Amino acid sequence: MNILFVLTSHDTLGNTGKKTGFWIEEFASPYYALLDNGATITIATPKGGQAPIDPTSDTEDAQTPATIRFKTDLETQDKINNTVPLSTVKASDFEAVFYPGGHGPLWDLANDETSIKLIESFNAAQKPIGFVCHAPAALKSVKNADGTPLVQGKKVTGFSNSEEKAVQLTDVVPFLVEDMLKENGGIYSKGDDWAVHVLQDGNLITGQNPASSELVAETLLKVIKPLIND
Numbered sequence: 001m002n003i004l005f006v007l008t009s010h011d012t013l014g015n016t017g018k019k020t021g022f023w024i025e026e027f028a029s030p031y032y033a034l035l036d037n038g039a040t041i042t043i044a045t046p047k048g049g050q051a052p053i054d055p056t057s058d059t060e061d062a063q064t065p066a067t068i069r070f071k072t073d074l075e076t077q078d079k080i081n082n083t084v085p086l087s088t089v090k091a092s093d094f095e096a097v098f099y100p101g102g103h104g105p106l107w108d109l110a111n112d113e114t115s116i117k118l119i120e121s122f123n124a125a126q127k128p129i130g131f132v133c134h135a136p137a138a139l140k141s142v143k144n145a146d147g148t149p150l151v152q153g154k155k156v157t158g159f160s161n162s163e164e165k166a167v168q169l170t171d172v173v174p175f176l177v178e179d180m181l182k183e184n185g186g187i188y189s190k191g192d193d194w195a196v197h198v199l200q201d202g203n204l205i206t207g208q209n210p211a212s213s214e215l216v217a218e219t220l221l222k223v224i225k226p227l228i229n230d
Contacts, residue, residue: 008104021052101133154184
């Protein structure tokens with residue numbers, strides 16, 4: 001069971017002078033959920049090399065059992081520091097792909113042609129594609145084979161406008177995930193702010209926020225296992 005994780009390479013939070021990147025919980029929780037179920041995981045970024053961690057996700061109040069495990073897991077930390085360039089991976093080598101969030105993807109993965117084509121390849125092969133929180137930003141320009149937006153007519157979720165307002169970044173981000181998904185024809189829904197909310201529509205799995213990350217991974221696993229057993 002080979003699974004690809006795609007992280008952002010972007011570390012600048014707009015014009016705030018602050019740093020961003022990927023959200024540790026949204027990486028660590030799904031990573032260990034899949035790893036502990038026998039997955040071999042490759043981690044890629046647009047630029048390769050070190051994937052930037054969002055400092056806000058590394059604070060005391062953001063810690064979970066998965067992030068604490070990551071802190072002592074030198075092997076996985078080394079993988080984060082030495083990610084493979086996205087241009088070197090292909091969908092045919094993996095059973096599924098998962099995109100953790102953090103604000104970084106809004107700037108790079110949303111517009112990255114290599115990522116767009118990769119997601120389209122996974123989708124064309126009907127392989128599971130998972131996204132959580134801000135990671136659905138990577139679906140912004142992804143198309144179906146007929147040229148329609150991939151999310152069109154599909155049940156989707158992602159970081160909500162109200163959650164973005166709560167973290168006071170509505171005017172900093174290049175676009176709002178909720179608005180983009182709706183504009184692309186997605187059937188967007190959300191749960192309460194910060195509550196677990198995960199949707200599956202065919203091979204597309206999306207989670208609303210950091211709290212949803214583990215359930216996204218568990219859902220991904222349920223979709224993958226029958227495919228492998230076949």
